[in-house]
Amino acid sequence: MMRFAMNYYDLMTAALLVIGLYGMVGKRNLLKKVIGMNIFQTAIFLFFIQGGTKPGATVPVWDPRIASEAAGYINPLPHVLILTAIVVSVATTGVALALLITIYRRYGSLEEATILERMRKSS
Amino acid sequence: MNHLPVLIPITLLFSAFFIPLAGFVKRELAFVIALAGVFLSLLFSAAGLFTVITAGEIRYHLGGWPPPVGIEYALDGLSAFMATVVTSVGTLVLVYSRRSILREVPERFVPMYALLMLLLAGLCGIIVTADLFNLFVFLEIASLSAYALMAVGDERGSLASFRYLMLGSIAGSFYVLGVGFLYFSTGSLNMADVAQLLPAVHHSRAVVAAVILIFTGLGLKMALFPLHLWLPDVYTYAPSAVSGLIAPLMTKVAAYAIVRISLTVFQPHYLHDVLPVTPVIAWLGAAGILYGSIMAIAQSDFRRMLAYSSVSQIGYIGLGIGLANPLGLIGALLHILNHAFMKACLFLVAGSIRFRTGRWEVSSFAGLGRKMPWTMAAFTVSALSMVGIPPAAGFFSKWYLLLGGIDRGNWFFVVTILLSSLLTAVYFFRVLEQVYAGRSEESAFKNVSDPPASMLFPTIILGAGVLVLGLLNSIIVSRVLELVVAPLNEPRG
Numbered sequence: 001m002m003r004f005a006m007n008y009y010d011l012m013t014a015a016l017l018v019i020g021l022y023g024m025v026g027k028r029n030l031l032k033k034v035i036g037m038n039i040f041q042t043a044i045f046l047f048f049i050q051g052g053t054k055p056g057a058t059v060p061v062w063d064p065r066i067a068s069e070a071a072g073y074i075n076p077l078p079h080v081l082i083l084t085a086i087v088v089s090v091a092t093t094g095v096a097l098a099l100l101i102t103i104y105r106r107y108g109s110l111e112e113a114t115i116l117e118r119m120r121k122s123s
Numbered sequence: 124m125n126h127l128p129v130l131i132p133i134t135l136l137f138s139a140f141f142i143p144l145a146g147f148v149k150r151e152l153a154f155v156i157a158l159a160g161v162f163l164s165l166l167f168s169a170a171g172l173f174t175v176i177t178a179g180e181i182r183y184h185l186g187g188w189p190p191p192v193g194i195e196y197a198l199d200g201l202s203a204f205m206a207t208v209v210t211s212v213g214t215l216v217l218v219y220s221r222r223s224i225l226r227e228v229p230e231r232f233v234p235m236y237a238l239l240m241l242l243l244a245g246l247c248g249i250i251v252t253a254d255l256f257n258l259f260v261f262l263e264i265a266s267l268s269a270y271a272l273m274a275v276g277d278e279r280g281s282l283a284s285f286r287y288l289m290l291g292s293i294a295g296s297f298y299v300l301g302v303g304f305l306y307f308s309t310g311s312l313n314m315a316d317v318a319q320l321l322p323a324v325h326h327s328r329a330v331v332a333a334v335i336l337i338f339t340g341l342g343l344k345m346a347l348f349p350l351h352l353w354l355p356d357v358y359t360y361a362p363s364a365v366s367g368l369i370a371p372l373m374t375k376v377a378a379y380a381i382v383r384i385s386l387t388v389f390q391p392h393y394l395h396d397v398l399p400v401t402p403v404i405a406w407l408g409a410a411g412i413l414y415g416s417i418m419a420i421a422q423s424d425f426r427r428m429l430a431y432s433s434v435s436q437i438g439y440i441g442l443g444i445g446l447a448n449p450l451g452l453i454g455a456l457l458h459i460l461n462h463a464f465m466k467a468c469l470f471l472v473a474g475s476i477r478f479r480t481g482r483w484e485v486s487s488f489a490g491l492g493r494k495m496p497w498t499m500a501a502f503t504v505s506a507l508s509m510v511g512i513p514p515a516a517g518f519f520s521k522w523y524l525l526l527g528g529i530d531r532g533n534w535f536f537v538v539t540i541l542l543s544s545l546l547t548a549v550y551f552f553r554v555l556e557q558v559y560a561g562r563s564e565e566s567a568f569k570n571v572s573d574p575p576a577s578m579l580f581p582t583i584i585l586g587a588g589v590l591v592l593g594l595l596n597s598i599i600v601s602r603v604l605e606l607v608v609a610p611l612n613e614p615r616g
Contacts, residue, residue, distance in 0.1 A: 024289055037292050044300050051307045078306070081256055085299060088263045092292050095270050099285045106278060119279060 009050040016043030030103065030110045034096045041089045045082050052078040127171040128183040128196035128251045131206050132261070134164045135244035139237050146233030154221050157236040161217050161243060165210035168247075172203040176602055182253070190253075190313040197253040200606040201386070201456075205250045205379050208460050212371055212467050213243050215581040220364035222578050223474050227362045228275050235275065239368065241268040246376045255302045255312045255388070258380060259295065262344065265376070266291045269369055276362035283356035290353045294343035301336030304329045305388075314387045321389065331398060337384060338400055345377035347404070347441045348411025351434045358430035363474025366426065370433055371467040375459045378440045382455070385444070391611055395447050405445025409539045411438030416546035420553075425483045426473050428550060429466070432509065435543060436462045442536060443524050449608040451527025456604050458520035461508065461592060465517060468505040468585035472498055475574040475582060485554050489561025494571040497579055499558055501586030506551040508589045511544045516593040523600075 016039055023036020052075035058066070059074065066072035100110060107115045138160025145152035174181060180199035184190065198206070217239065224235050245265025252258050270291065274284040306312055308329045309320040324330055343350040354374075358366050385394050385401065394400040415435025422428040436458070443455025475498050476491065477483060492499045508515030521540055528536035573579050592599070 021293070024293065030285065033289055037289065041292070041296055044296055044303070047300065048303050051303065078303075084256075084260060088260070088267075088295070091267055092263070092288065092295075095267055096285065096288050099270070099274055099281050099288065102274065102281045103285065106281070115282060119282070122278075 009046065013043050013047045013050075016040070016046065028112045030100055030112060030115075034093065034100065037096065038089070038093060041085070041092075045085065045089075048078040048082045048085070052076065125174070125181045126183065127167055127174065128181055128198045128202075129185065130167045131164050131171065131210070131251055132244050132248040134160050134167065135240050135247060139240035139244060142237040142240060143233060146237075150232055153233045153236040157240055158214070158217055160240060161210060161213045164243070164247065165207070165214050168203065168206040168210045171198045172207050172603070174198075175200055175203045191311045191316040194257050195253040195313055195315075196251045198251060200603050201379070201383065202250050204456070204603050204607070205376070205459070206247055208463050209243070209246050209250065209372055209376065212463050212585075213368065215585055216364065216368045216371075216467055216471070219367065219471055219474070219578050219581040222575055223364045223478060224362065226478055227364075231275055235272070235362075235364075238268045238272050239365075241265075242272065242368065242373075246372055249376050249380055253314045253387075255305065255314060255317065256299075257312075259299045259302060262298065262377075262380070263295055265373065266295065266344070269373060272365045272369070273357050273361040276365065277360035279356070280360035283353075283360050287353040287357050290343055290350075294340045296340070297336045297343070298340030301333040301340065304333035304336065308333070314383075318388050318390070321393075325393060325397065334389065334394070334398055334400060338381065338404070341377050341381045341384070342404075342407075344374070345381060345441070346374050346434060346437055348407050348414055348434060348438060351411065351415075351437070354434060355427055355430040358433065358470075359424060359426045363470070363477055367467055367470040367474055370429070370470050371463040371465075374433065374437050375440070375463055378437070378444065378455070378459060382444055382452070385447075386607075386610055391447050401445045401447040403445070404441050405447075405533075405536065408438045408441025408443075408445055409536055411435060411441060412539055412543045413546075414438075416543050416550070420546065420550045422550075423484055423486060425476070425485050425488070425554070426470075428485065428554075429469050429473060432547070432550070433466060435547070436466070436509070439521070439524060439540070439543075442540075443520075443527060446524075446527040446531050446533075446536070447611065448527055448530050449605075449611045450523055450530050452608045452611060453600055453604045454520050454523030454525075454527050456607065457523060457596065457600065458517075460599070461516040461520050461589070464585050464588045464592060465505045465508050468501055468582060468589065469509075471578070471582045471585065472502040472505070475578055478574050478578065479571045485557055488554065488557045490558075491571070492559040495573050497573045497583060501582045502558070503555060504586045504589055506555060508593070510548045510551055514590060514593045516589045516596065519593060519596040 020036050020040025020043060023039060024033050027033055027036060054074055057072055057074045060076040104110055107118045109115055138156050142153045142156050145156050175198055183196040185194040224232055242265055245261045248261030249258055252261060270284050270288045274281045305317060308324045308327060309317050311317050311320055346354045358370050412435050415431050415438055419428045419431035422431060439458050440455045443451045504515060508517035511518045511521045525537055525540055
């Protein structure tokens with residue numbers, strides 16, 4: 001299972017990670033930061049899901065032609081893990097959006113600079 | 124099979140589920156269930172610690188599936204010790220929280236308790252689990268409830284909480300990505316199992332990437348300098364009861380996760396000699412100690428000063444972990460315990476001052492020493508302990524860290540620890556001077572007195588606890604911590 005060579009999926013994962021990180025750190029609009037966070041987390045899903053694949057293997061549902069030959073099925077464990085990670089990601093997005101709603105109600109903007117300015121004025 | 128490991132987080136989870144239901148019937152029931160849940164969990168942790176000391180570690184297979192297929196929970200010296208620390212501080216802060224929440228955010232009484240219980244369940248889950256992915260799930264449970272809790276309080280809390288959420292989700296993602304690399308290299312997620320399989324692939328790039336990602340992620344959660352940027356705002360704007368729970372516990376549990384992974388999953392010599400992770404943690408810790416202390420001196424807001432002091436104290440823990448010798452690690456673990464008690468006490472004092480006077484500017488504390496004698500006595504004990512004056516607990520953990528630094532032969536660390544004690548003295552004596560010697564305006568604090576008993580007692584118990592822990596430190600070290608650090612004594616392979 002030693003595999004850190006550059007293939008198509010790894011490149012895609014790396015690209016999505018960088019795009020997501022840029023969105024979270026570089027963008028000044030809070031909603032765009034949330035979008036960046038989602039892209040970042042999707043990259044991780046892709047990384048796990050492609051890690052379970054094997055050449056020539058099929059879905060991990062009992063098949064009489066393959067029987068209990070493990071090499072014939074793709075590894076379902078990363079998929080199960082990522083199901084949990086997706087739930088976590090949905091919850092995080094939910095909390096983030098709820099926070100954005102309270103921020104918007106108080107300051108009337110989602111631009112970081114505007115919020116900070118209004119915050120300074122009110123205090 | 125002994126069920127203690129799973130009972131500790133499950134009790135808290137169940138009470139979190141029942142609190143909203145009970146809240147429909149009667150609001151006060153939420154508090155009763157929360158307190159009962161965390162107290163039961165404390166009893167389980169104490170029983171666990173006792174069993175571990177007398178009969179050795181407890182391993183529990185969730186659902187009867189043995190590892191590496193199933194998820195394993197384990198109570199050994201380290202996790203039983205941490206679980207007891209978390210649940211005991213949790214119990215005391217919860218007793219305190221009722222009046223404080225009723226004053227600050229009365230309309231959110233029931234959801235606050237549900238979230239506080241989820242937070243504690245997440246923290247205890249991180250402590251007892253012996254599975255790398257399960258640790259991620261509990262880490263996110265704790266973090267998600269923390270984000271929500273922090274946003275409840277002050278106006279500016281929402282933005283602080285949002286920024287913490289961004290950094291926290293980067294941290295969680297880094298951690299899970301690192302776990303992914305480990306899983307694809309070894310094919311296992313069970314900590315002990317991974318530890319067995321790792322030596323064969325020690326030098327692969329995937330494992331190196333895993334180490335960097337996991338430690339960066341946990342370092343962010345721990346707020347190790349320079350990854351501490353989220354911390355000051357969050358501690359400052361959260362409701363008093365929430366910062367009283369998060370400040371002493373959350374970063375310490377992340378520190379525990381770092382200790383757990385460097386002791387159980389990777390071998391200490393691998394992280395020190397092959398891939399220099401622990402030296403980096405030690406130097407960052409030392410930098411954090413100085414930076415946190417200097418920033419704390421510059422603050423005029425009491426809570427913000429405590430927050431920067433936390434950055435500095437986390438530096439001590441990082442330094443102890445990074446020294447990677449038995450004395451240093453004993454110092455770090457003892458400091459986790461001591462700092463949990465000291466910081467909980469200090470934040471409860473800050474909450475009590477806010478409760479009675481609504482102030483948090485240090486310059487406006489003049490004369491409080493006469494008006495709130497018991498609260499300020501607890502504050503004085505904790506402050507002296509933070510500075511490191513014996514017989515208070517803080518002295519002993521710093522002493523072990525000093526010995527660890529001398530053992531390593533690194534005089535810079537030794538000087539840092541001593542210098543930081545002086546800096547800590549500067550910012551705490553400034554407050555003490557205001558409180559006891561400051562010229563008071565009698566009119567301002569006319570009706571100010573110690574807070575009600577339900578808030579005063581936890582504060583005093585924590586203050587007294589700081590002294591008791593100081594006196595009992597040799598017992599704690601010889602009975603529990605020396606067993607924990609035993610793996611570091613083995614000859615380096």
